[in-house]
Amino acid sequence: MLRELDPLLHSQLRLGVMSLLMGVESAEFVYLREKTNATAGNLSVQLDKLSEAGYITIEKLFSGKKPLTRCRITKKGIKAFEEYVSSLKDYIKK
Amino acid sequence: MLRELDPLLHSQLRLGVMSLLMGVESAEFVYLREKTNATAGNLSVQLDKLSEAGYITIEKLFSGKKPLTRCRITKKGIKAFEEYVSSLKDYIKK
DNA sequence: TAAAGTAGTTTACATTATAAACCAAAATCT
DNA sequence: AGATTTTGGTTTATAATGTAAACTACTTTA
Incomplete structure (x- = not known):
């Protein structure tokens, strides 16, 4: 039987963000958007x-006078991501 | 930049079916459900x-007197699956 | 000072996923 | 034999989700 895939991560955009x-310490909103x-x-x-699930933290700062949103993955997020990848491998291995 | 993920395949159930x-020649409805x-x-x-997209074919037969639905992946389906997996790897490789 | 750009958020809509309800036939009770 | 349950699905109504358009607030440029 195939394992469940965390629905929060099984979304192109959220998975991309995660x-x-x-592998980076943090990333800014604009970087992620690009x-x-x-x-x-x-x-x-x-x-x-992702933030509500506790998978990332979001910091709202200012860079000079412009708003700056900085995101970081949490331990919980790393664990969820790794579990997702592990489950996913069942689906894509030949 | 991250690649697109075929939305038809980026669904837990459809991906599971595919x-x-x-790797099998065909599979029956009940088998896939289980x-x-x-x-x-x-x-x-x-x-x-999946059938409308041309990724699988569906044959409706009878096994004795019970209905029997048999599915097969098509060449197009195999190609789409392989491309999906290839794109997905960008997302999950460390 | 008006227009355009930056960095986002809110919200309304379209798409998607899912389960509940349904159908037809066969097998199992009683 | 007639009623009930099971099997193998399909249809459809609703809930959940994803997404873009519209908006806010502030800054820079013309």
């Missing part, structure tokens, strides 16, 4: 969901 | 979508 956050090619609105919503 | 169909743990209704809908 993937980008794995790398994922998402609209700002969509990214904003999905970041909130 | 994964099961890769392996994916899906409800019959949901499976029926998702099989239709």
Whole structure:
């Protein structure tokens, strides 16, 4: 029987964000938007969901006078990501 | 920049079906339902979508007097699955 | 000072997923 | 034999989700 895939991670944009956050200490909103090619609105919503789940933290700062949103993956997020990848491998291994 | 993930395949149930169909010649409805743990209704809908996309073929037969639905992955389906897996690897490699 | 750009958020809509309800036939009770 | 349950699905109504458009607030440029 195939394992469940964490529905929070099984979304192209959220998975992309998590993937980008794995392996960096933190990433800014604009960076994530560019790398994922998402609209700002969509990214904003999905970041909130990841944050509410405790998978990432969101810091709102200012860079000079411009708003700056900085995201980091949490331990919980790393664990969820790794479990997701592990489950996913059942689906994609030949 | 992260690649697109074929939305038809980026669904737990449809991906599960395709994964099961890769590597077998054909599979029956009941087998797919058991392996994916899906409800019959949901499976029926998702099989239709895969079929409409040309990713699988669906044969409706009878086994004695019981209906028997047999599914096979198509060449197009195999190609789509392989491309999906290839794209997905960008997301999950460390 | 008006227009355009930056960095986001909110919200309304479209799509999708899912389960509940349903159908037809067969097998099992009583 | 007639009623009930089971099997193998399909249809459809609703809930959940994803997404873009519209908006806010502030800054920079013309």
